[in-house]
Amino acid sequence: MxxxxxxxxxxxxxxxxxxxxxxxxxxxxxxxxxxxxxxxxxxxxxxxxxxxxxALIDETIGFAGSERATQILGKEGAAKLLQHAKGIKAEGAEFCDxxxxxxxxxxxxxxxxxx
Structure with missing residues (x-):
């Protein structure tokens, strides 16, 4: 390198x-x-x-579903992050992207x- x-x-x-x-x-x-x-x-x-x-993908999912995520990202932003994180986990992602x-x-x- x-x-x-x-x-x-x-x-x-x-x-x-x-x-x-x-x-x-x-x-x-x-x-x-x-x-x-x-x-x-x-x-x-x-x-x-x-x-x-x-961040492990499960950590991201946990955060996205939290009240803190809603405070930071707004309700819609947190919901989008949660949906996205669950989607990439279903595709085999181990980490946040x-x-x-x-x-x-x-x-x-x-x-x-x-x-």
Whole structure:
């Protein structure tokens, strides 16, 4: 894996609108540490950060059916998310397919090349 490819993976985490603040801060720190020993240390943590922040599809379904989802997304938005999550689970999805989880999944899938 090239440094450019790794940077693209980290930038995807940063740019995903559904990434939480902890992930965004980590990704920004990684980018800000370009060409420093700190970046190498953060790279060692990257897969762990991705693994800790990817949502299993059942977690997404649980969230989508919650009052919190209704508060955040509105009744219609929560219902759409719930329907979508159940649909992709029925098709065999193991993880949420939002941009943040997709970015995390890409990192996890390439962990042998990253570590």
């Amino acid at each position: 090239t440094h450019t490819q790794l940077t693209e993976l980290v930038r995807a985490l940063l740019d995903a609108p559904t990434s939480n603040e902890t992930v965004k801060e980590f990704a920004q720190s990684w980018i800000d540490a370009e060409d420093t020993p700190k970046q190498a240390e953060l790279t060692k943590q990257l897969v762990s950060v991705a693994e800790q922040n990817i 939002c941009p943040a989880c997709e970015a995390a999944k890409n990192i996890i899938d390439l962990k042998a090349e990253i570590v």
